[in-house]
Amino acid sequence: MSNPIRVAVVGAGGRMGREVVKLVLEDQELELATALDRSAGGIDAGILVGLPASGVIITEDIELAFVEHKPDVMVDFTTPQSAYANTLLAIKHGVRPVIGTTGFTPEQIKELDKLCIEKEIGGLIAPNFSIGAILMMKFAAQASKYFPHVEIIETHGDQKLDAPSGTAIKTAEMIVENREELRQGNPNEEETIEGARGGYYNGFRIHSVRLPGVFAQQEVIFGGYGQTLKIRHDSYERAAYMPGVKVGIQKVMEYTGLVYGFDQFIE
Numbered sequence: 001m002s003n004p005i006r007v008a009v010v011g012a013g014g015r016m017g018r019e020v021v022k023l024v025l026e027d028q029e030l031e032l033a034t035a036l037d038r039s040a041g042g043i044d045a046g047i048l049v050g051l052p053a054s055g056v057i058i059t060e061d062i063e064l065a066f067v068e069h070k071p072d073v074m075v076d077f078t079t080p081q082s083a084y085a086n087t088l089l090a091i092k093h094g095v096r097p098v099i100g101t102t103g104f105t106p107e108q109i110k111e112l113d114k115l116c117i118e119k120e121i122g123g124l125i126a127p128n129f130s131i132g133a134i135l136m137m138k139f140a141a142q143a144s145k146y147f148p149h150v151e152i153i154e155t156h157g158d159q160k161l162d163a164p165s166g167t168a169i170k171t172a173e174m175i176v177e178n179r180e181e182l183r184q185g186n187p188n189e190e191e192t193i194e195g196a197r198g199g200y201y202n203g204f205r206i207h208s209v210r211l212p213g214v215f216a217q218q219e220v221i222f223g224g225y226g227q228t229l230k231i232r233h234d235s236y237e238r239a240a241y242m243p244g245v246k247v248g249i250q251k252v253m254e255y256t257g258l259v260y261g262f263d264q265f266i267e
């Protein structure tokens with residue numbers, strides 16, 4: 001067997017980060033090189049996720065950790081405010097970024113792609129690692145060729161910071177690539193309550209629902225003559241993302257440049 005891929009987990013104390021720590025500690029093809037978090041410092045990463053002690057103590061200084069532990073890959077599930085700076089640091093140190101944190105702008109993605117190419121390393125920004133969700137996006141993009149009238153409704157827990165979700169933005173972008181440009185609805189439409197029609201994106205609307213008790217759902221609704229088509233995906237727990245995270249860690253070892261969207265790996 002070849003050497004395990006050495007992984008740095010950033011945001012290791014968070015809800016997604018803990019799942020990644022578990023994945024890396026339990027998978028023989030991966031090795032936990034270092035684990036970082038602003039709030040869980042000083043704790044053994046294994047103990048934090050309910051596994052035996054791993055010998056990897058969670059620390060805060062990302063740059064120092066990269067220098068000391070030389071990971072191959074950084075997996076980042078932090079906040080939209082932190083993730084861009086973390087990714088710049090990773091690339092600077094030749095550590096391939098695998099980013100699950102949402103909220104990157106198109107300009108940031110372009111810049112990171114340029115930096116990855118210069119450094120001759122692979123990188124991945126995937127707003128959604130769930131294979132079911134990727135299929136939902138692909139089916140929606142395909143349907144938009146035949147049903148150009150579309151709206152997206154995404155629902156997440158009430159503590160989510162960014163809206164619309166990264167998945168909704170990615171879906172919208174994929175739809176735009178397939179659908180003829182069209183400004184939907186009545187041109188004289190007026191909102192009597194601001195925001196009632198949702199966010200406007202290239203002629204169609206995206207609605208973000210935030211409620212406690214929900215994990216992650218998205219429905220893409222198409223309207224045509226005498227019919228609607230609804231494509232829907234529901235995630236129930238964070239473990240749903242981990243098979244995709246592992247594929248991402250393995251893939252970034254194989255190419256140069258930044259890939260945006262896990263859909264690129266699903267035929």
Ligand code: NAD
Nearest residue numbers: 011013014015016037038077078082100101102127128129
């Ligand atoms: P969370 O708040 O539970 O965890 C974030 C963690 O990051 C916290 O423990 C925090 O202390 C830590 N952190 C923040 N800034 C840091 C920094 N600079 N250095 C080190 N640690 C830092 O959040 P979560 O629910 O785990 O979600 C994290 C991100 O992942 C969000 O952007 C969310 O939208 C995204 N997400 C992506 C996917 C996907 O499939 N791509 C799935 C679920 C969530």
